[in-house]
Structure formats: structure tokens, C-alpha cells
Amino acid sequence: xxxxxxxxxxxxxxxxxxxxDDAILRQNADGKELCAEIIQCIKENDxxxxxxxxxxxxxxxxxxxxxxxxxxxFIEGEILSHDIFTIGSGDSTRDGKTVKSYVIPVIDNIKTxxxxxxxxxxxxxxxxDDNDRMIGINYITIRNQNDETIxxxxxxx
Numbered sequence: 389x390x391x392x393x394x395x396x397x398x399x400x401x402x403x404x405x406x407x408x409d410d411a412i413l414r415q416n417a418d419g420k421e422l423c424a425e426i427i428q429c430i431k432e433n434d435x436x437x438x439x440x441x442x443x444x445x446x447x448x449x450x451x452x453x454x455x456x457x458x459x460x461x462f463i464e465g466e467i468l469s470h471d472i473f474t475i476g477s478g479d480s481t482r483d484g485k486t487v488k489s490y491v492i493p494v495i496d497n498i499k500t501x502x503x504x505x506x507x508x509x510x511x512x513x514x515x516x517d518d519n520d521r522m523i524g525i526n527y528i529t530i531r532n533q534n535d536e537t538i539x540x541x542x543x544x545x
Contacts, residue, residue, distance in 0.1 A: 465500030
């Protein structure tokens with residue numbers, strides 16, 4: 389009986405840690421994909437490409453076209469390089485089901501051809517059972533080397 393209990397406990401720990409690792413891997417992959425899309429949209433001055441990444445709640449409450457255009461103007465020059473993407477993430481489960489999953493990526497050390505550098509952070513909900521209209525990006529904050537910032541959207545939840 390004792391051996392069976394130990395075996396079940398070991399199996400449970402392995403199984404649960406495997407699920408957790410899968411969730412982190414999915415969040416990292418989703419976060420990196422969003423980072424790549426944002427960088428590409430900035431390089432191409434693609435306002436609508438960034439706008440579609442935002443959640444419905446923020447899209448309805450903000451003039452995203454104007455905010456994104458201002459953010460593009462804030463970044464002086466063409467992007468030449470950036471550091472690897474750093475992805476912070478979190479999730480909540482209830483009764484074995486993920487009810488909240490989000491990423492807070494950072495794109496650091498963005499260099500432009502004018503010699504300026506920037507850092508971009510943002511929050512995106514991947515799962516939010518309480519409000520499907522919050523799925524997507526809530527805000528994008530861009531900070532320059534002088535610690536001046538501009539934000540598109542806002543933190544709502």
C-alpha cells in the first residue's frame with residue numbers, strides 16, 4: 389500500500405509539473421510572437437497591424453489609430469536591432485481549468501539609426517474567462533533612453 393501511494397504521488401508530481409511546463413511554453417511562444425508582430429508593425433508603420441492586437445475593451449474606449457500614430461512618432465528613426473524578448477507570464481486555474489492567462493513581455497535595448505534606444509513593455513491576456521472582451525493587448529508602453537514614455541491603451545483589469 390505504501391509503495392502504491394508513493395508511486396501515485398510521484399506520478400502526480402511528474403504529471404502536474406509537465407502541465408505547468410506546457411503552459412509556460414505556450415505563454416512564452418505567444419508572447420514572443422506578439423513581440424515580433426509589434427516590432428514588424430513599427431518597422432512598417434503599420435497602424436492597423438498593431439490595432440488588431442488590442443482587446444475589444446481597449447479598442448472601444450480609445451482612439452487607437454491616433455495613439456499608435458503618436459507612438460510611431462515617439463520612436464525616432466528606423467529600428468536596427470533589439471535584445472531578445474523577455475516574457476513574464478502568469479495564470480490562474482479553477483477546478484483544473486485555466487481561467488486567466490497573460491503575458492507581460494519586454495523588448496529591451498531597441499536601437500534606431502538615429503542612435504536612440506527604447507524599451508517596449510505590454511500586457512496581453514491570452515485567457516480571461518471573466519471577460520472575453522479583454523483577450524488581447526491592454527496597453528503598450530514605450531520608454532526612451534531619457535525615461536520619457538508614451539502609452540497606447542491602458543491597464544483595465
